[in-house]
Amino acid sequence: MTGPPAIHARDVRRVFESRKGFFFDELVRTEALRGVDLDVDAGEIFGLLGPNGAGKTTFTKVLSTLLTPTSGTAEVLGLDVVRQAAELRPRIGLVLGGERGLYNRISARENLRYFADIYGVDVTSRDRRIQEVIDRVGLTDAADRRVEEFSRGMKQKLHLARGILHGPEVLFLDEPTIGLDPKSARETRKLIRSLVADGVTIFLTTHYMFEAEELCQRIAVLSRGRIVARDTVAGLRKLVGGDRTIEVEAYGFDDGEIGRLNGLPGVSRVLSEEFGPRLRLTMRVRTNELTLDAVRGLLANHPELAVRERRTSLEDIYLDLVEEEAS
Amino acid sequence: MGARTYSRSTSLLAVLRLSVLTFLADPQWLVPSLIAPVIFGLVSYELFTGAGPWFVLYAILGAGMMSMWGQTLYGSGWATGQDRHLGTLEPTLTAPTPYVYVVAGRVIWNTLAGLIGGAIVFVVVAITYGHPIPLANPLLFFLMFVFVIVTLAAVGVVFAAAYVYTRYAGFVQNVGEFAFYIGTGCMFPVVLLPFWSNPISLILPPTWALDALRYLAIPGYQGFSWGFWWDMAGAVGTTCVYLAIAGTVFHRVERHVLEAGDLNDW
Numbered sequence: 001m002t003g004p005p006a007i008h009a010r011d012v013r014r015v016f017e018s019r020k021g022f023f024f025d026e027l028v029r030t031e032a033l034r035g036v037d038l039d040v041d042a043g044e045i046f047g048l049l050g051p052n053g054a055g056k057t058t059f060t061k062v063l064s065t066l067l068t069p070t071s072g073t074a075e076v077l078g079l080d081v082v083r084q085a086a087e088l089r090p091r092i093g094l095v096l097g098g099e100r101g102l103y104n105r106i107s108a109r110e111n112l113r114y115f116a117d118i119y120g121v122d123v124t125s126r127d128r129r130i131q132e133v134i135d136r137v138g139l140t141d142a143a144d145r146r147v148e149e150f151s152r153g154m155k156q157k158l159h160l161a162r163g164i165l166h167g168p169e170v171l172f173l174d175e176p177t178i179g180l181d182p183k184s185a186r187e188t189r190k191l192i193r194s195l196v197a198d199g200v201t202i203f204l205t206t207h208y209m210f211e212a213e214e215l216c217q218r219i220a221v222l223s224r225g226r227i228v229a230r231d232t233v234a235g236l237r238k239l240v241g242g243d244r245t246i247e248v249e250a251y252g253f254d255d256g257e258i259g260r261l262n263g264l265p266g267v268s269r270v271l272s273e274e275f276g277p278r279l280r281l282t283m284r285v286r287t288n289e290l291t292l293d294a295v296r297g298l299l300a301n302h303p304e305l306a307v308r309e310r311r312t313s314l315e316d317i318y319l320d321l322v323e324e325e326a327s
Numbered sequence: 328m329g330a331r332t333y334s335r336s337t338s339l340l341a342v343l344r345l346s347v348l349t350f351l352a353d354p355q356w357l358v359p360s361l362i363a364p365v366i367f368g369l370v371s372y373e374l375f376t377g378a379g380p381w382f383v384l385y386a387i388l389g390a391g392m393m394s395m396w397g398q399t400l401y402g403s404g405w406a407t408g409q410d411r412h413l414g415t416l417e418p419t420l421t422a423p424t425p426y427v428y429v430v431a432g433r434v435i436w437n438t439l440a441g442l443i444g445g446a447i448v449f450v451v452v453a454i455t456y457g458h459p460i461p462l463a464n465p466l467l468f469f470l471m472f473v474f475v476i477v478t479l480a481a482v483g484v485v486f487a488a489a490y491v492y493t494r495y496a497g498f499v500q501n502v503g504e505f506a507f508y509i510g511t512g513c514m515f516p517v518v519l520l521p522f523w524s525n526p527i528s529l530i531l532p533p534t535w536a537l538d539a540l541r542y543l544a545i546p547g548y549q550g551f552s553w554g555f556w557w558d559m560a561g562a563v564g565t566t567c568v569y570l571a572i573a574g575t576v577f578h579r580v581e582r583h584v585l586e587a588g589d590l591n592d593w
Binding site: 068089094104 | 332333334337338340341342344345348349352353413414415417418419420421422423424428429582585586588
């Protein structure tokens with residue numbers, strides 16, 4: 001790491017309280033964040049992964065001054081997100097995406113003009129800047145159409161245009177490619193990479209593992225309000241037990257066989273998953289010593305046995321970590 | 328790259344521009360801004376025309392006030408409710424421009440629109456019945472008319488804060504609409520209301536301002552206070568109180584919603 005982190009969070013907790021019942025007498029407490037520690041370097045693309053309800057959006061909102069943490073501290077660009085929110089806001093951008101968050105009855109250009117003015121974009125360069133971001137996100141032909149005529153993907157692009165309009169130093173992207181067709185999603189990822197080349201720090205939440213793997217220098221996995229792992233993709237592979245994944249599939253395995261697979265050299269863990277009548281065992285393997293023939297030899301009494309090897313994907317890592325946390 | 332701070336005037340103009348664009352793009356606003364004033368004006372004239380020109384004016388002033396409610400007071404609060412509905416409250420609140428300026432810009436627009444709505448009542452009655460409505464002091468009347476709208480806007484700003492605070496603010500505003508018409512003396516004199524309701528009327532700035540307007544417009548008018556200047560003092564005082572409440576409340580409301588995390592709820 002060179003220089004101070006762009007994002008620095010320590011023991012961030014967030015509890016939501018709501019009242020239920022006919023007389024609102026039942027207090028319901030939901031712990032969305034349970035002590036999150038995180039540092040993001042300036043100029044990197046940092047990915048935050050996690051299942052639905054893990055706390056990703058809550059944490060993104062805390063960092064972008066939209067939500068006050070119940071306890072703990074968070075700083076972005078050295079500014080406290082609660083006490084120095086006013087100084088911080090001009091320097092960050094937030095893209096929450098989705099169908100909402102835009103004025104539907106006016107054009108994309110008018111939306112951007114409004115947000116440019118309240119986000120403090122210099123009026124002398126405003127129109128040029130608006131055209132620049134419109135072109136950059138690929139909305140050139142639709143810029144003067146009403147937003148209500150836009151597809152979900154076009155709205156997503158407009159959200160992105162608004163997020164980068166004022167030239168933020170840190171950009172928070174919550175599911176930026178959700179709803180986009182493959183071509184648009186690829187263009188968006190290209191745009192994200194180009195922003196980093198311009199010196200912008202990107203904090204990205206996504207459900208798409210390939211996207212995180214393709215874009216992010218480092219990744220954190222958030223599960224039930226807690227960071228369960230954070231590292232590079234290579235580092236996470238080591239953490240979950242290796243680069244190699246060997247899958248064996250047959251009509252059932254007994255406990256003795258699973259135990260013997262676990263005892264093979266280099267095997268760090270064996271996970272089992274049912275596929276209809278078949279059972280798949282997924283083995284994470286740390287070393288190159290173990291061959292597929294050795295596995296086949298061990299399970300030779302299964303004539304219908306299928307054995308294959310692949311590289312441990314980020315999705316494997318993610319599922320391992322989340323399941324481990326859940327158990 | 329863009330500047331790092333917001334400009335108050337640019338922000339106000341931006342909100343004003345957005346308000347005009349959304350107004351022109353949304354035909355439903357024709358009802359409070361054009362159709363309602365015409366109906367209120369014509370109905371008032373027909374109802375009270377036999378009671379003499381000054382009584383007609385009394386009624387038309389109330390009708391104008393009711394049409395301005397929709398545009399000025401209701402519009403100021405409603406626009407913030409729309410921000411919740413559209414999900415634009417979150418990106419607006421993360422902007423460097425304090426939200427109170429966004430509300431202020433909308434109030435300016437709604438004030439202008441309310442002025443047009445009120446004027447429509449007079450014009451429609453004058454054109455339909457072939458003679459202008461008599462005014463005791465036209466210039467002062469016009470200035471006072473603008474001031475009445477400012478008092479409505481002051482209440483509107485407080486409603487806007489309520490809309491930021493909770494998505495249920497619209498319920499209170501809708502329920503209060505008819506009570507507002509009666510309580511402020513739009514429909515009939517406040518003195519006709521039961522005594523216990525008078526304090527409620529007196530804490531509403533438009534009650535004082537409308538009474539002052541009638542003092543100005545109608546010779547020999549006997550309002551609920553001791554004359555025009557008492558009404559003015561009451562109107563200015565209560566308007567200042569509402570604006571002070573709005574100024575204080577907005578910071579607290581913003582803090583509250585950031586703690587509650589329900590900005591996107593609708």
